[in-house]
Amino acid sequence: MPREQPAIERQRQALGTRIRDLRDHALLTQEDFAEMTGINRRTLQRIERGGDPRYSQLVRIAEALGVPLANLVEG
Structure with missing residues (x-):
């Protein structure tokens, strides 16, 4: 399997960071967030x-974070 391009990896990292930041801002633990989603x-x-x-x-x-999907993935 070919290795992913670094740009895609950076985008996934940025997405993960956005999700974590939004979850933290909502004062949700990972456990609570897992239950919600x-x-x-x-x-x-x-x-x-x-x-x-x-x-x-x-x-x-x-949906759980109350943001449009486009905003979540576009950053």
């Missing part, structure tokens, strides 16, 4: 660290 806490940790989320996970994250 229906996404496993370990999966959320991976996403916040720059993992590659599924579209359905991004939709649930955006």
Whole structure:
């Protein structure tokens, strides 16, 4: 499998940071956020660290944070 381009990795890192910052701003723990989104806490940790989320996970994250999906992914 070919290695991803550094730009894509940076974008995923930025997305994870945005999600974590928004979650922190909402004063939500990862446990609470996992419960709200229906996404496993370990999966959320991976996403916040720059993992590659599924579209359905991004939709649930955006809804739980009260932000449009476009704003979440565009930064």
